[in-house]
Amino acid sequence: MTKEKLHKEPKTKEKDQTPIIEIKDLHKTFGKDNKVLQGVNLTLNKGEDLVVLGRSGSGKSVTIKCIVGLIEPDKGEIKVFDENVLHIPKNELNAIRVRIGFLFQSGALYDSMSVRENLAFTLTKHQRDLSAEEIESQVMEALESVGLGDAVDKMPSELSGGMKKRIGLARTLILKPEIILYDEPTTGLDTITSREISELILDIKHKQKTSSIIITHDMACAKLTADRIIVLKDGVIHAEGTYEELEKDEDEWVRSFFE
Numbered sequence: 579m580t581k582e583k584l585h586k587e588p589k590t591k592e593k594d595q596t597p598i599i600e601i602k603d604l605h606k607t608f609g610k611d612n613k614v615l616q617g618v619n620l621t622l623n624k625g626e627d628l629v630v631l632g633r634s635g636s637g638k639s640v641t642i643k644c645i646v647g648l649i650e651p652d653k654g655e656i657k658v659f660d661e662n663v664l665h666i667p668k669n670e671l672n673a674i675r676v677r678i679g680f681l682f683q684s685g686a687l688y689d690s691m692s693v694r695e696n697l698a699f700t701l702t703k704h705q706r707d708l709s710a711e712e713i714e715s716q717v718m719e720a721l722e723s724v725g726l727g728d729a730v731d732k733m734p735s736e737l738s739g740g741m742k743k744r745i746g747l748a749r750t751l752i753l754k755p756e757i758i759l760y761d762e763p764t765t766g767l768d769t770i771t772s773r774e775i776s777e778l779i780l781d782i783k784h785k786q787k788t789s790s791i792i793i794t795h796d797m798a799c800a801k802l803t804a805d806r807i808i809v810l811k812d813g814v815i816h817a818e819g820t821y822e823e824l825e826k827d828e829d830e831w832v833r834s835f836f837e
């Protein structure tokens with residue numbers, strides 16, 4: 579339902595309502611007048627998968643980049659794990675960042691490295707004192723959690739698009755994040771592979787107890803993964819609700835995403 583018409587908290591499939599990310603009144607303008615975010619308010623609750631919808635260029639990626647400090651907002655507040663991340667020293671921000679996994683739209687692997695080396699590289703960048711056995715066991719655990727244990731010796735050029743996405747996800751999971759930010763995880767994949775990735779996102783949430791923000795244009799992905807959906811328009815959250823609520827929203831513009 580549209581924000582103006584919200585009389586009560588939207589229903590969610592999850593019961594836990596402890597906020598893990600809280601964004602208040604976020605503003606970001608690029609250049610002189612590209613006002614992308616004009617007062618975004620958003621809460622991600624613990625254990626929740628929150629889907630963000632919005633037309634191209636509506637500021638979905640900018641919003642999640644602000645969360646991890648890749649873009650600095652002009653105004654507003656962002657709390658992650660109850661810490662105000664916009665005004666804390668770099669070392670404290672880094673300690674929070676390692677608890678957040680970010681699966682980029684173009685989550686490219688290093689072409690010259692095998693799958694094992696790609697994952698080990700990420701792991702050892704963050705945890706320097708691991709033995710070779712520990713590295714191997716964590717690499718395998720991450721690969722097995724995306725169903726690709728047997729791809730460990732492959733080079734990226736030998737992988738399909740769907741496999742690359744899974745390996746990218748394994749690379750995110752190897753750091754055992756509590757929050758995962760997915761930026762268009764199924765883009766460029768066929769319907770069946772997209773569904774497999776969406777199912778994997780759901781599986782990760784249940785098995786690893788992660789909380790996630792998922793930016794997507796893929797409504798099948800939204801339907802499968804979303805506990806709650808928010809829709810960005812004109813720099814603010816225009817509508818919020820479950821998939822079932824929003825697909826029959828009174829606002830035609832909101833409904834148009836579901837057709």
Ligand SMILES: Nc1ncnc2c1ncn2[C@@H]1O[C@H](COP(=O)(O)OP(=O)(O)OP(=O)(O)O)[C@@H](O)[C@H]1O
Pocket residue numbers: 608609612614632633634635636637638639640641
């Ligand atoms: N680093 C940047 N410098 C300047 N402008 C930027 C930057 N990042 C994003 N923008 C602008 O902000 C606007 C929103 O971009 P954003 O990537 O958040 O859109 P989006 O909603 O994620 O779109 P899409 O669905 O196409 O990925 C666009 O006009 C974009 O050009």
